[in-house]
Amino acid sequence: MSTNAIVMLNRHAGHGMASQLQTPIEAWLKRHAPGVPLLAPTSAHAALATLIILAPRTRVVLVGGDGTINTMLPAMLRRGHRLGLVPAGHTNSLAHALGLTGMTWQNALPFALNHPSAAIDVGQIDTGKGSWPFASRLSIGLDALMGLRAQMAPAFLRSSGMRRLWGVMHEWPRSKALPMRVWVDGKLAHEGDTLAVSVTNTPRVVATQGDRTEPITAAPPGTMDALILGKLGSLRGLSAMMRATPQPSPPKIISMRMHQIQIDSGTPLPLCADGEELPATGRLGIQVLPRSLQAVGQHAEAELWAPSTQS
DSSP states (O other): OOSSEEEEEOTTTTTTGGGGGHHHHHHHHHHHOTTSOEEOOSSHHHHHHHHHHSOTTOEEEEEEOHHHHHHHHHHHHHHTOEEEEEEOSSOOHHHHHTTOTTOOHHHHHHHHHHSOEEEEEEEEEEOSSOEEEESSEEEEEHHHHHHHHHTTSOTTOOSHHHHHHHHHHHHGGGOOOEEEEEEETTEEEEEEEEEEEEEESSOOOEEEETTEEEEOOOOOTTOEEEEEEESOOHHHHHHHHHSSSOSSOOTTEEEEEESEEEEEEEEEEEEEETTEEEEEEEEEEEEEEEEEEEEESTHHHHOSSOOOOOO
């Protein structure tokens, strides 16, 4: 077990459901890892301040979901901390990509503390007014609005798929295409009315094996998957938004691997990174930061992203 580790609980994750884990995790650590503290900061500001003063390369086990990771990501990158995860959010895309799907907290916690880490890619958004990293997904336009609406879904809709459907059904009737020009790796890939653009850093296609779902495809190291949806008919567009990967891809549905993207629009575009809302902007750039985050997961052995020095 790492001797330089902490566990940090976001009590607000999963609409507050994660708060129920504080007492049992404290008891587990006292028995199995007495040298590892459990922190439950009262605010995101306090959590970030804690991460900044930790020794570099501390193993930080976050108990939360994609939004928790996104909030802590700037400090994690700045200090070179190693990320472990106990999935406890309504959306746990990065945890799924790291091979943690189906793990209870009793399994995920010792895994996060004991398993080796290896480097994964991270994305970065630049708007001219600020820069923000993201770990799993950046959504632009209608995709962002649906993702944000999904965050407001009733608490009884616990699965990410059902929350996504709830967001789609509420936002799709009022959907509006926005003018965009999209350059991918320096080449104009799309121009015209656009429903949505998404950039994903995690496998989008899964295969079912028994009672488990496993990621079966991921972008090569240093790249991410970009999906551009032009102005589509209502049925085709709705079908595209509900599928992880549109198949087949008609001309107005563009899917490709990317290193960099530039987007220009005369209209402020809604943005959502890992489920967290960002300021709307009419111009932005997206780039991949290759192997910039050490994360604990199955990829450290299976090398889903790339071989790297484990720690």
